[in-house]
Amino acid sequence: VGGYIxxxxxxxxxxxxxxxxxxxxxxxxxxxFADARAAAEALVQDGAPGNLVTITSAAENEFVVGVLExxxxxxxxxxxxxxxxxxxxxxxxxxxxxxGEPFSYSIWGAIEPNDDNVGEDFIEMLxxxxxxxxxxxxxxxxxxxxxxxxxxxxxDTHCTRLPHSTGVNGTLVAVGSPIAAFNDVTLExxxxxxxxxxxxxxxxxxxSTPVAEGILCVGPANIGRYFLSSQLRQADASGSFSLEIDLxxxxxxxxxxxxxxxxxxxxxxxxxxxxxxxxxxxxxxxxRITLQ
Numbered sequence: 001v002g003g004y005i006x007x008x009x010x011x012x013x014x015x016x017x018x019x020x021x022x023x024x025x026x027x028x029x030x031x032x033f034a035d036a037r038a039a040a041e042a043l044v045q046d047g048a049p050g051n052l053v054t055i056t057s058a059a060e061n062e063f064v065v066g067v068l069e070x071x072x073x074x075x076x077x078x079x080x081x082x083x084x085x086x087x088x089x090x091x092x093x094x095x096x097x098x099x100g101e102p103f104s105y106s107i108w109g110a111i112e113p114n115d116d117n118v119g120e121d122f123i124e125m126l127x128x129x130x131x132x133x134x135x136x137x138x139x140x141x142x143x144x145x146x147x148x149x150x151x152x153x154x155x156d157t158h159c160t161r162l163p164h165s166t167g168v169n170g171t172l173v174a175v176g177s178p179i180a181a182f183n184d185v186t187l188e189x190x191x192x193x194x195x196x197x198x199x200x201x202x203x204x205x206x207x208s209t210p211v212a213e214g215i216l217c218v219g220p221a222n223i224g225r226y227f228l229s230s231q232l233r234q235a236d237a238s239g240s241f242s243l244e245i246d247l248x249x250x251x252x253x254x255x256x257x258x259x260x261x262x263x264x265x266x267x268x269x270x271x272x273x274x275x276x277x278x279x280x281x282x283x284x285x286x287x288r289i290t291l292q
Contacts (some may be wrong), residue, residue, distance in 0.1 A: 014045055014148060020021040023148040024053060024064060027247045033122040033136045036078040036144040037098065044125070047175075047186070048148035052080030054097040056105050064145055065129040075142025076124040079131070092157045095123070099149075107131055151175040153188075159208050159217030159286035164273045166193055166239075170284030172269055176244075178264050180261045181224045183247045189269035189284050192239040198271030199233065200226040200243055202250060206266040208289060213275055217286025218266040224251030235271065247291070264290045 013025035023045050029038070036052060043050035055061045068077065076169060080101065083094040093113065095103045109126060113133035120133040125145075161169050166194035170192045176184035187200055203218040215241075233241035248258040250265065259265060269284040 013067065013068075015063075015067050015070065016053075017060070019059060019063070021023060021150060023048060024067050025142055025146050025148075026068055026073050026077070027146055028073070028143040030142060031144075033078050033082070033134075037080070040080070040146040041145060043146055043148070045148040046073060046150075050146040050148050051099060052078060052124045053145040053147040054080050054099050054101050056097075056101055058105065059105070060098055061105075061107055064125070067145065068125075068127075073143060074127070076132070076134075077142065078124050078144040079123045079125055080147070081123045141167035151177075151186075154178045155287045155289040158206055158288050159268075159287045160215060161217065161283055161285055162214050164213065164282040170239075170269065170271065170282065172267065172284040172287045174267070174287060174289055178289060178292050180247055180259055180263070185247060185289070186242055186244045187267055187269070187287070188240065188242040189233075189235075189271075190238070190240040192235045192241075192269070192271050192284065193273055194235050194237050194239045196272045197232065197234050198241065198269050199231065200245075200267060200269050202226075202265055202267045203252070204263075204265055206286060211283070212281040213273060216283060217268050222253045224253065226251060233269075238250075241269075257292055261291055264288060 014023040015025065016023055029041065040050045040052045053064060054065060080098040081095055097103055107130050109130040109132050112131065113120065115133065117135050120136035122134055122136060123131050126132055126136045151176050155174045163169050168191050171190045173188050174185055176186050176189060201218055202224045203221055203222050205221055207217060207219050208215055211222050229241060233243060235241050249256040250259055267287045270281060273280050273282045
């Protein structure tokens with residue numbers, strides 16, 4: 001871990017919670033809360049960043065207990081909550097989740113939280129699923145639970161597209177962050193004919209131009225193409241492909257440009273297809289992104 005982003009996988013997990021679409025896993029090892037937090041935030045699974053688990057309902061608490069039972073975890077585990085007595089306006093109990101979610105649910109053990117030791121400003125889950133307040137250096141903890149939250153899509157769909165050969169419309173979303181300085185945007189195209197090749201196209205302009213069997217929703221002026229060999233894509237069995245783009249090197253018809261806060265750009269995926277007359281092509285939705 002040590003500050004590096006790593007792909008995390010074990011024979012036992014991660015475990016998908018169908019209620020929220022998040023992934024959860026148990027990471028063993030005795031460590032302080034601070035070290036557990038750093039380790040969790042250095043993990044990534046299927047493109048989703050990790051954090052110490054946050055529990056906002058009885059159902060989610062039960063799910064996490066099930067994860068621990070499934071992997072045979074022994075001992076207590078850190079959760080992603082704390083209280084900061086040094087914060088401006090702090091008053092007891094003052095518990096907060098690291099993610100900023102409302103601290104609206106808790107399942108404390110008998111007489112907990114009780115500040116029994118100095119600095120009991122963190123939460124651990126006991127083996128029976130109830131919670132206890134503990135200090136950062138409490139070393140009987142046998143691991144932590146990491147929660148992987150898929151990035152929320154952003155941008156807005158524009159332009160009417162046409163169904164492809166399977167009878168459905170191709171889709172396009174962006175995940176990561178719309179903040180230009182973060183340079184963290186991945187385009188995810190879906191619902192395309194499986195196995196077909198394609199590329200992403202873009203322009204500062206949005207359009208609606210019939211092309212082949214579909215509608216070109218970018219341009220038609222100054223269209224950039226992600227067509228380097230490393231950027232060519234083939235739809236998988238689910239009809240999807242994706243590309244992480246560099247906001248400092250966005251292609252145009254002439255030369256790459258660096259996008260800045262306030263810029264609005266239009267993206268679309270082009271893909272091969274087959275119609276009654278033979279090989280042709282189609283497009284996904286057009287996606288408009290305004291950077292912050």
